[in-house]
Amino acid sequence: MPVATKKLRSNRAWIERHINDPFVKRSRQEGYRARSVYKLIELNDKEKLIRPGMCVVDLGAAPGSWTQVVREKLAGKDGEVRGTIIAMDILPMDPIDGVTFLQGDFREQEVADKLTEIIGDKQVDLVLSDMAPNLSGIAAADAARSLLLNELALEFCLEHLKDNGVFVTKVFQGSGFSQYVETLKKHFKTVLTRKPEASRDTSAEVYMVAKHIKKR
Template sequence: MARKDHYYNKAKQEGYRARSAYKLKQLDSETGLFGPGNTVVDLGAAPGGWLQVASEKVGDHGKVVGVDLQRIRDIDHHNVETVRGDMTEDDTKEKLKDIVGEQGADAVVSDMAPNMTGEYSLDHARSIYLARQAFEVAQELLATGGDFAVKVFDGQDLADFRADMEPEFQYVRSIRPDASRDSSSEQYLVGKHFLTAPVRKGDEVEVEIVDVGSEGDGIAKVEDFTVFVPGTETGETPLVRITDVKPRFAFAERVDD
């Protein structure tokens, strides 16, 4: 039996609106996109297969919001809400922000693909364009530590897009789900643990050590963001280089010795 037949039939049997539901299931299984009580935004959500999966994963106390230019038939889950509109327009983004709330989204996902022309370089370029649009929206909606998953087609512009994603997350993975068709060049980039810190790895900044932590590292603040600097004492103002950034704190080394 052909792979596409297997997943198509499986979706029909299990009540999913699209075979792509199994792609999201694998992405979640491998990267832990969703947890109970999470808030999830699905960009380009029609016909709703990914909404169904996310709804199951976040449970009764979670929230799933889907947006698409096309109408999405109602989904029989009380934790799903849909918005019809262009995700890049201000009105639509404001609606999303209102629904998501001030705490932000725990995950933003996108399975959007361009209308295929059969000209590979053009289809690839359009897929990266859509992925970049989704990335921009995700940056506005994600909470600190949130995750982002987006479909892309392999090609010459993919490396640059991934390079733009990587500084904004703790790490980025590339996954090709089993449910992807053999003939497809699609893959998914998954950015884990969105960084909202005012510093990035490699930055050099002068800081003031305001305290010393229990492990003996100096503690500095950059716009209320904590930076740990080994080998420093309270009251020092060293020049430091950021060596690692986590969602809620960073590590640095002094460079003015």
């Protein structure tokens, strides 16, 4: 079968699955920007991650569904944000009231420095990372790119997260996964692996929830 025909059939299958996805339908009904929102909602329901007054950094935020949830959880009765929300992504993101957004590549030092500048002298309560590289289809290369983002997010946490803060990051099971988990355990007192219902069964992704940094 020609490659183009295979790709066309694959695209059609993805579109059909996407249209019929109950989380896609629900996200549209409830006004969220992406189905991935239900991954964070489930994680938050189980782990009680987000509370008013927090400083939250959302890495890999676009299109902004996770940031929408953070804003909802930090909002007071008057609708105003009680706390600080900083979101960043390499892609543009439509504004969300009360959220500071930085567009840039987290792998670039200039962008990381700008994020540090925005945070200022605040200590961060919660770091969320739903970052993922553009996938090439070459497993080893994709795993390496993904792992680099995980490692950079961890470095960011060790610099900015409060001692009792929480780090939530998407990790793809495969090459380097077990080593990364061991690194998390070296730096955090509690490390949990979670697979939210909204994560597709065919996906190798899991979410690591790391709590309470050990003595630095």
